[in-house]
Amino acid sequence: MTKNVTGLRPGGRSARIQEAVHCAVLALQQELEQSQITVPMIAMRAGVTPSTIYRRWGDIQQLFSDVAFSKLQPDSLPRDLGSFREDLYAWVEQYYEEYSSSVGRALLKDVLAAQDTQTAERCYDLVSQQLDVIRERAIQRNENFIENRLIIEIVVAPLIYMILFSSQQLDLDFVHKLLIRLFEDQ
Amino acid sequence: MTKNVTGLRPGGRSARIQEAVHCAVLALQQELEQSQITVPMIAMRAGVTPSTIYRRWGDIQQLFSDVAFSKLQPDSLPRDLGSFREDLYAWVEQYYEEYSSSVGRALLKDVLAAQDTQTAERCYDLVSQQLDVIRERAIQRNENFIENRLIIEIVVAPLIYMILFSSQQLDLDFVHKLLIRLFEDQ
Incomplete structure (x- = not known):
C-alpha cells in the first residue's frame, strides 16, 4: 500500500x-x-x-535562481567548538570560503537574478537559521552572545558586498578584521 | 572640418x-x-x-547591466553642507533613497546579472568617487575624515545587503544607526 x-x-x-x-x-x-x-x-x-x-x-532566471539556492543550502549544522566566539569564527570562515569562490559568486548572482525577491530572502533566512543554532548553543552554555542582526550587518553584509561589487582579492585577514569589529562593538 | x-x-x-x-x-x-x-x-x-x-x-544580460549602470550614475556631486559629517549624512540618505526604491533595487539586480564582474565593480568605483569628493572637501577644511573603505564596510554594504536580501522594510532610522556606528568606530 x-x-x-x-x-x-x-x-x-x-x-x-x-x-x-x-x-x-x-x-x-x-x-x-x-x-x-x-x-x-x-x-x-x-x-x-x-x-x-x-x-x-x-521564467528561466527564476529556475536558475532556484537551482543556485539549492546548491547554497548548507548540508550541515555549524560546528560546535565549545564557545560562541569559536563557533562564530569557524562558521564565518567557512561561509567566506564558500561564497568568495568563483562558484559561490556565480551562485549568489544567479539567486539575485530572479524577478521575485523570495529566493534572495531565503538566503537571508539560511544565514539566520545557522546563526540561531550558534546562539542557542551559547544560551545553553550560559554564555553571552551577539544578536543575528548585528552579525549580519557588521560581518556578513560587508563580505557579500565586497564579493559582489569589488575587484579586490579578499582574504582571511579581511574576515578577521570584520569579526574583531563585531566583538569590539559589544 | x-x-x-x-x-x-x-x-x-x-x-x-x-x-x-x-x-x-x-x-x-x-x-x-x-x-x-x-x-x-x-x-x-x-x-x-x-x-x-x-x-x-x-549577451542581453550584459546589455541590461550596462543600461542599469547608466541609470545609476549620479548626475551631481555630493552636496557641500559645510562639514564632513553633514556631507556624509546627506549623501548616505540620498543613496539610501535611490537604492531602496523598487526601481533602485531592480537596477542593482540588473547590474549584478551580467556574466562579467566589471559593471558591478564600476558601481563600487562610483561610490568611491563620490566619497572622494566628500573627503577632499574635509581635507580642504582641515577636518578629520573617515576612510572610504570604512564607510563602505560599515554603512554602504549593510544598506545594499539588506536591500538585496532582506524582506524587511528599511527606514531612515536604520540608515542613521549605521552612520552612528561608523562615527563611534573612530
Whole structure:
C-alpha cells in the first residue's frame, strides 16, 4: 500500500519533476554558457514539456535562481567548538570560503537574478537559521552572545558586498578584521 | 572640418549606437516584462542589426547591466553642507533613497546579472568617487575624515545587503544607526 486514499502521493510527482529539471540545468551548465541555455533545452533533457517549466518557475532566471539556492543550502549544522566566539569564527570562515569562490559568486548572482525577491530572502533566512543554532548553543552554555542582526550587518553584509561589487582579492585577514569589529562593538 | 586626419570621428558612430540601443531597451522595459525582451526586438527598435548588439555587449544580460549602470550614475556631486559629517549624512540618505526604491533595487539586480564582474565593480568605483569628493572637501577644511573603505564596510554594504536580501522594510532610522556606528568606530 504506497497510495493514500486520494490515490495521490503528495509531493511525489512534483518532487521528481523538480529533481529532473534541476539535474538537467546542472548538466547543461557544465556544457554551455548560461546565456546559451534555453527552456526547451532544459525540458528536453529533463523529459518534461516546456510549459511544465514555465508553469512552475515562471521564467528561466527564476529556475536558475532556484537551482543556485539549492546548491547554497548548507548540508550541515555549524560546528560546535565549545564557545560562541569559536563557533562564530569557524562558521564565518567557512561561509567566506564558500561564497568568495568563483562558484559561490556565480551562485549568489544567479539567486539575485530572479524577478521575485523570495529566493534572495531565503538566503537571508539560511544565514539566520545557522546563526540561531550558534546562539542557542551559547544560551545553553550560559554564555553571552551577539544578536543575528548585528552579525549580519557588521560581518556578513560587508563580505557579500565586497564579493559582489569589488575587484579586490579578499582574504582571511579581511574576515578577521570584520569579526574583531563585531566583538569590539559589544 | 569635423573629421580628423583618419577620417573617423572617434566615438561618434559608436556613441550613437550606444544611445539608440539604450533608448530601445528603456522603451521596451516600459512595455514588457524584462524576461520577454529579446535581442532581435531591441535591434529592430534601435535600427541596428542583432549582431551589432552581440558584438558589443556579448549577451542581453550584459546589455541590461550596462543600461542599469547608466541609470545609476549620479548626475551631481555630493552636496557641500559645510562639514564632513553633514556631507556624509546627506549623501548616505540620498543613496539610501535611490537604492531602496523598487526601481533602485531592480537596477542593482540588473547590474549584478551580467556574466562579467566589471559593471558591478564600476558601481563600487562610483561610490568611491563620490566619497572622494566628500573627503577632499574635509581635507580642504582641515577636518578629520573617515576612510572610504570604512564607510563602505560599515554603512554602504549593510544598506545594499539588506536591500538585496532582506524582506524587511528599511527606514531612515536604520540608515542613521549605521552612520552612528561608523562615527563611534573612530
